[in-house]
Amino acid sequence: MAQTQGAYYVPHGSHWPIVGSIGLFSTVIGAANLINGGHGLTAAPLMYLGLAIIVFMMFGWFGTVIRESLSGIYNNQVDVSFRMGMMWFIFSEVMFFAAFFGALFYARMYSVPWVGGEGHGGLTNYYLWQGYTPSWPTNGPGDIGGSFETIPAWHLPLINTLLLLSSGVTITFAHHALRAGHRRALLVWLAATIGFGVTFLYFQATEYMEAYQHLNLTLGSGIYGSTFFMLTGFHGMHVTLGAIMLTVMWFRCAKGHFTRENHFGFEAVAWYWHFVDVVWLGLFVFVYVL
Template identity: 80%
Template sequence: MAQTQGAYYVPHGSHWPIVGSIGLFTTVIGAAQWMNGVSGFSALPLMYVGIAILLFMMFGWFGTVIRESVAGLYNKQVDVSFRMGMIWFIFSEVMFFAAFFGALFYARVLSVPWLGGEGHGALTNHFLWQGFTPAWPTNGPSEIGGSFQTIPAWGLPLLNTMLLLASGVTITLAHHALRSGHRKATVAWLAATVALGAVFLYYQAHEYAEAYGHLNLTLGSGIYGSTFFMLTGFHGMHVTLGAIMLVIIMLRVAKGHFTADNHFGFEAVAWYWHFVDVVWLGLFVFVYVL
């Protein structure tokens, strides 16, 4: 049973964490086997089962939290806990992307020049990779995946940058509308944010199709292809999750779940969306432009 100890709400025992753990484990095992060419039930279908379990967990767990919030069980101290939890979650996401940006930096600034004979790589170049030109982007040494072309920064990537920057404006306008008590305007601005995110994902999918179909730029295109698709792909996944959260928040606003002074659920999603915007700016500069 849920209990109240002092001024802090203590929720009842929940089965959702173990359900989520099972879903994550199943998804990762299935995805790892699929990416390594394993066929059968232990690969792609297993990943889909894991994703379904995760969706079930998210729907049930978030629904429980929403019902408790609407019932008025949360006070200021719980609100502070939610804020701290979201801050640490976004920090973990910052570290997640920092690892991939770090891999890009290491490969481009240190590893590739070493393989070309600079600094500590003189012997490596002499005995293993004579003739290797340390130029970026590269799929070498050995031209793994064959030759490829890069995606011009001033085409779809620039358009997607403008779309995400515009979505940062619309989510901010939605927040101001909510704080002013204009619920219909809040829903409208949230819908605009979701639409901009959806258009971004459409153009990213088009970009991927162009890369694989015409430019021979794939995950197998050496270190450049690997870092390109890991960074942009995980960012696209975060945009997808953010858009789903925005839709849920939009439905909650339409049902009257938030007030001008009590709407951290909205704020948390807005924080996440702004984080997604900032990560894309880094991607645009360091992956597409430089």
């Protein structure tokens, strides 16, 4: 399908959106039933089936886009559309994490002090939770989940911070190598970035096991436990997705899919990875240190 430079590429009809919708719907319904104690085909099997459909959809849809790109049917205007789409996607991710950071801020700066007697003449504390002294971290006046210990900021979290900061440097070096046409350096720096990301995930898994097995810090440990695992858990999920995308980019780079001038697929993943780095810096400061 030849395209002139001034014409805009109109994609053909695709079945992948409906496949993805079915996968997402199945995953959400199965996960909701599983969390609420459901059993049978509406719980775990449905969730795993939905996840499998999503993975199948991603391989198929992304493969289609890659083949279309390599065939040369995209023009500069399509490239602009891809860039704008990625920008809006990252913006939506910023808002996603902003909501959880906002919940952490509200709980820590407003809800906990109010329950402890600040504001409103101390009525909340007097009538509901007499004797509760507000502090952070806390599992609330109800001692939800029992006593717990926190993860020390200057051990595994600090190591993970150094890993992600280093990965931000290596992905930048890889980008410069791509623009300079140095494929060997590109593959080495990109592999180093993937290695840093995988090591980060290993240490985060180790941290979670330590929290559950020895510190009694769980998702059910009151407001601190819920905000801690929601923020760090979703970030870990984003690191996992980023590492998968980087791995795909490595294979595409090895096959010579990108040129010095045309490599937005690589740039998009690099943008995403830098976003993951920045979010972790906020997590390290506001969740672990303060």
